[in-house]
Amino acid sequence: MAVTDDHEIAARLKQRDANAMAELYDKYGGLLYSVILRSVANQATAEDLVQETFLRIWNRIHTFDAERGRLEGWIVTIARNRAIDYLRSLRSQPGESTTTLEDLEHSGLFVTKETEADRLTRRKAVGAALGSLNEQQREVLELTHFQGLTQTEIAERLQKPLGTVKSLVRSALKVLRASAVGAAGSR
Amino acid sequence: MNQNPDQFTDLCELYALGALEPEERVGFENHLAGGCDECRAGLEQAIELNEMILGATPLAKPSSHLRGRVLAGFGQPGKERRRAFNWAFALAAAAIILLFAGWFAERNERIAQTIELARLREIQQILQAPDTKQVTFGPQPAAPHGSIFVQPKVGMILIADGLPAPPAGWTYESWVVPKNGAPVPMEAFPAPDGRGISVLRSPMPIGDLKAVAVSLEPANAPVSKPTKLVFAAPLG
Numbered sequence: 001m002a003v004t005d006d007h008e009i010a011a012r013l014k015q016r017d018a019n020a021m022a023e024l025y026d027k028y029g030g031l032l033y034s035v036i037l038r039s040v041a042n043q044a045t046a047e048d049l050v051q052e053t054f055l056r057i058w059n060r061i062h063t064f065d066a067e068r069g070r071l072e073g074w075i076v077t078i079a080r081n082r083a084i085d086y087l088r089s090l091r092s093q094p095g096e097s098t099t100t101l102e103d104l105e106h107s108g109l110f111v112t113k114e115t116e117a118d119r120l121t122r123r124k125a126v127g128a129a130l131g132s133l134n135e136q137q138r139e140v141l142e143l144t145h146f147q148g149l150t151q152t153e154i155a156e157r158l159q160k161p162l163g164t165v166k167s168l169v170r171s172a173l174k175v176l177r178a179s180a181v182g183a184a185g186s187r
Numbered sequence: 188m189n190q191n192p193d194q195f196t197d198l199c200e201l202y203a204l205g206a207l208e209p210e211e212r213v214g215f216e217n218h219l220a221g222g223c224d225e226c227r228a229g230l231e232q233a234i235e236l237n238e239m240i241l242g243a244t245p246l247a248k249p250s251s252h253l254r255g256r257v258l259a260g261f262g263q264p265g266k267e268r269r270r271a272f273n274w275a276f277a278l279a280a281a282a283i284i285l286l287f288a289g290w291f292a293e294r295n296e297r298i299a300q301t302i303e304l305a306r307l308r309e310i311q312q313i314l315q316a317p318d319t320k321q322v323t324f325g326p327q328p329a330a331p332h333g334s335i336f337v338q339p340k341v342g343m344i345l346i347a348d349g350l351p352a353p354p355a356g357w358t359y360e361s362w363v364v365p366k367n368g369a370p371v372p373m374e375a376f377p378a379p380d381g382r383g384i385s386v387l388r389s390p391m392p393i394g395d396l397k398a399v400a401v402s403l404e405p406a407n408a409p410v411s412k413p414t415k416l417v418f419a420a421p422l423g
Contacts, residue, residue, distance in 0.1 A: 016372065016410050018261040025257055033249040035241050047253050054257045060388050062371050073238040080241055084205065126236070127243040144206045145240055151201070152208055173200050173236070180236055 006071035013061040021058060028072060032079040039083035039146045049086060053079045084148030122180045129179035137172035140165060195229060203233035309386050313338040324420030325349070331418045335399050343387040345399055350378040350417065358406045361385035362413060364398040372410045396422050 009027075012020035032053055037046040056078055064074060133141065143149045143157065151169060155162040201207045202215050219226055313319055316338045325332030333347040345361055353359060359378050362370040376385040387399065398421045402413035 016408075018258075021261045022258050025254055029254065029257070030246050030249065031242065031244070033253070034244045034247045037247050038244055043250070047249060047256070050249065050253060051257050054261075058261065059374055059386075062373070063388060070235075070238070072242070073235065076238055076241050077234070080237075081205070123239045123242055126239040130240065130243055141240070144201075144204050145237065148205060150206050150208055169201070170197055173197070176240065177196070177200075177236060180239060 007067060010061065010064055010069065010071050013058070014064075021054065024057070024071075024075075025054065028075060031072075032075065035076060035079050035146075036083045039080070039148075040086060045086065046083075049082045050079070053082050056082070080145075083146075087148055125179040125182065126176050129176050133172055133175060136168050137175070140168045141172050144169060195226075196233070199226065199229035199233040200236065203230060203237050309341070310344055310384070313341050313344050313386075316341065322420070322422055325418060331401070335420060335422065337393055337422065339393050341388075343393065343399065345383075345385045345387060345401070345420075347378070347383050347385075347401060347418075348381060350381045350383055350401070352381070353378070353403055356406055357403045359383055359385075359417070360402050360404040360410055360413070361387055362400040362402065363387055363396050364400055364419060365395055366397045367395075370400060370413060375404065375406070393422070398422055 005027075009020050009024050013024070029050065033046055033050050036049045036053070037043065040046050040049065053075070057075055060078075064071070130138075130141075139158070140154055143154045144151075149157065151165050152162060154160075154169075155165045158165065198207070198211070198215055202212065207215060215226075219230070313336055318340075319336050319338040322335045322337060323333070324335065331347055331349045333345070333349075336344045336346075343363075350359065358375045360375050361373040363373060364370045373387045374385055376383050383401075385401075398419045400413060400419040401417045403415040403417060404410050405414070
């Protein structure tokens with residue numbers, strides 16, 4: 001159901017249908033706000049960045065493949081990147097990775113290759129696997145996904161050897177990847 | 188790519204997060220640019236895993252006025268739900284609005300600045316890129332004329348001068364015109380004093396485009412094809 005709805009919303013956004021933007025907000029506004037708030041930890045800033053995110057979606061919807069694209073994945077990535085850009089600007093490294101983040105918003109990377117039911121199953125499995133990570137793994141994942149830090153920056157912030165940080169990131173992602181693959185295989 | 192499978196997967200996932208060190212990132216991007224299908228597939232999987240991690244974020248509730256703020260920019264009233272009219276509620280709301288009018292004005296100014304800043308960052312990125320090319324159009328000073336700055340990776344900036352004042356209720360819209368296919372609308376933009384700037388994020392490779400165009404469109408209405416074409420500037 002959700003995928004069909006998303007395709008329809010995306011198609012209507014391409015036609016500059018402002019009602020579709022309202023539907024998009026009602027469906028995903030809470031998620032986008034939550035992702036951004038988790039990164040910036042400030043309500044007023046998070047709300048500003050949500051507004052910027054929706055403006056970016058509106059301006060870039062013509063690059064999105066409404067028939068095959070995963071709208072949710074695309075817009076969550078845009079929201080996360082807005083938050084990371086903001087945090088990087090506070091850390092006085094504006095623009096350093098902006099191009100990279102923008103490249104990652106390329107809509108061709110968000111193509112649906114499975115059913116929505118399969119995706120939901122895998123998503124639940126990943127959610128459960130997140131709960132199984134140890135505290136150190138969760139900490140580095142928070143810093144990579146929600147703070148936009150490189151492994152070197154994480155090592156500096158946590159005052160841990162780079163090798164230890166790389167090992168923690170790798171092991172955390174391996175657990176999550178295995179859960180996603182396992183859930184897909186179990187269906 | 189010359190990596191073992193685990194290293195390769197790690198590389199894709201860290202790139203998907205924008206978390207690679209600069210030198211690793213450049214190497215990975217150069218490799219991707221070579222058209223490696225395996226890396227492309229690995230990157231898509233990594234991006235999807237990231238989406239699932241982000242999607243598992245516990246939901247927080249935004250303030251009730253955020254919906255209105257966001258949608259106001261798109262011509263939507265932004266009311267969360269219909270309520271029965273209530274005079275006491277209306278009076279209380281009016282009092283609150285008066286009390287906080289100054290605060291809201293300041294805040295809206297900050298929001299506008301945030302949006303404008305993001306736009307300026309894009310413009311700066313295009314203008315400062317070493318491989319940006321400039322295409323001029325319309326040499327006659329009396330007619331619309333200006334420049335298009337083309338940066339193949341990021342997008343284009345259209346700077347137009349000599350635009351006639353739009354009729355009331357109409358606005359300028361920029362378009363990209365593919366070599367094959369219908370024009371694609373980009374964004375509505377104002378043109379005070381006949382000058383306008385539009386940032387064009389092309390939905391297709393810039394090499395596949397024939398021209399950039401500007402039309403007049405009814406304000407706040409859906410657009411699908413140019414209503415009144417003002418000019419079309421060839422790119423090649």
